[in-house]
Amino acid sequence: MGRSAADRVRDRFRAGTRRVRASWLPILQCAFAAGLALFVAADVLGHPRPFFAPIAAVVSLGISLNSRLRRSAELVVGVALGVLVGDLIIAQIGSGVWQLMLVVALAILLATFFDGGNVIAVQAGASAVLVTTLLPPGDMGGLERCLDALVGGAAGLLVAAAIPVHPVRIVRREARRVLDDLVTVLTEIAAALREADPRSASRALRRARDTQTAIEEMRTAVRSAGEVAVVSPLHRPRRRLLRRYRELTERADYAHRNARVLARRALTALEDGEQVPPELADAITDLATAAGALIRELSRDGHREQARPAILDACDAPVLSGAPVPAPTWEEPVPATSLPVLTAQVRSIAVDLLQATGMTRTEAMRALREQLPDPERLPDTEARPGPE
Known part of the structure; x- marks a missing residue:
């Protein structure tokens, strides 16, 4: 049932009030x-x-x-x-x-x-x-x-x-928006794989492709906030924190690019009728939850590292290490030839999120190897997303 005109008016009034409060x-x-x-x-x-x-x-x-x-x-x-x-x-x-x-x-x-x-x-x-x-x-x-x-x-x-605008508050708001988009995309991909629904995977891919605008707006906000910190003596001490957000922007960009590749490959696998193990969908859901933990930690500047355990815990599934998964019970299954690509993208997103918490790439890869049940199966470097 459609929403009434009064509801739409109230929504617009609330949105206008939020804009005025922010401006x-x-x-x-x-x-x-x-x-x-x-x-x-x-x-x-x-x-x-x-x-x-x-x-x-x-x-x-x-x-x-x-x-x-x-x-x-x-x-x-x-x-x-x-x-x-x-x-x-x-x-x-x-x-x-x-x-x-x-x-x-x-x-x-x-x-x-x-x-x-x-x-x-x-x-x-x-x-x-x-x-x-x-x-x-x-x-x-x-x-x-x-x-x-x-x-x-x-x-x-x-x-x-x-009378400067608070630079960190603006950047933090944009960062939450970018990470919220990542959580949504990962959740939709996991649901599509779990339900073997190509249409849901297609929607997830469209949503993943629409996130680049938010990333660019976050990048602009970080750049503008850095300039405010240079001009305003009141915010000059926040330059170090803004450098961390600049790094977070780049890591979030990589994570979104990997999520697009993940969504596209998931759609291909489902359209081809491949039987993707449900453990992979569970791992992607856990990774989305870990990204949500990183969002919560953004309100505590300088404490991003507290989100690391959640990210690593999302990667303890055997399917992510390349370990054998139980054979399907249905008749004449289509081999899951896309599984290595899917698991590689999930690991890449995990590495990106670990770097978003302040770890170097080497530290993130080492922590991921130690977390995986079969660490020797993980290659030394994760593939970066190719052209879309």
Whole structure:
């Protein structure tokens, strides 16, 4: 039965409330930065109508919260360049359609020449449009408005340093999301193998292929948080912890890539009618539970190693060591030719998760060999996932 309109409205209201609760500090930053930029440009420098100063402050903060500081600098320079070019040109040739086309082309051309980034080029063109269409011809305030844009950008960076968003909290939230996705994919793969259901395996593969966006967002969050820690003295001591999250990001990326290979091979095995031993599905379920333990440990910064026993315990099944499994009782079974690939991918995911707890690859491989019931069967190196 479908959900009622009232339920959907309540869900949207709750989602909006969560977004506001998560964004209150960036909103406060934008408000302070806009006020500071306007005060400096109008009251300190004495510029009339310094509207570009608060605009540059708000927009530069919006960029720097979710991306790199370099993009923030590109934006501010783009604003200043577009304002300067627009002011200088329309003061000489007036405003109109062809004047607008000329100013926009020149602003983007210069921005591309100096940097080549998309942000600076687009912002230069947009600022030139504003100057050309909103300001009267002959208004000689180009240098002042260019300075206003730089003042606004500086105000945004100053407020970001003085009232910083907590960098670790953002990264931790993204890390939980990435690991939650891994738990879901592994759980769905295990269920598909246990039920011998190719359609479930196909759904698991689709979900596994959709996780790369979350990984890239986590990578961006880690990079941005590191820059906040550099700019803000309050968060500088957290740089070491952020380096750990950077390593966690790379290990989680490898784990997801191995999970995609695992899902694809599981789908192939089920479509071919191979009889995969149920012990493998149990081991994958245990590994998903271990990944959940790592998620819980993320709330205790510096204690990731406490998730290691759960990861290793998930690998004590004989099927993962290549040991013989009981022969199936059904008639004319299809040989499980995919089993070596499946078990290798499960072991690779386990190694990735152990590295996510802070172990080196050598330490993780050694710990895995010691955990497996038949360690001499495990090769010295695990295969990395190939192209998908």
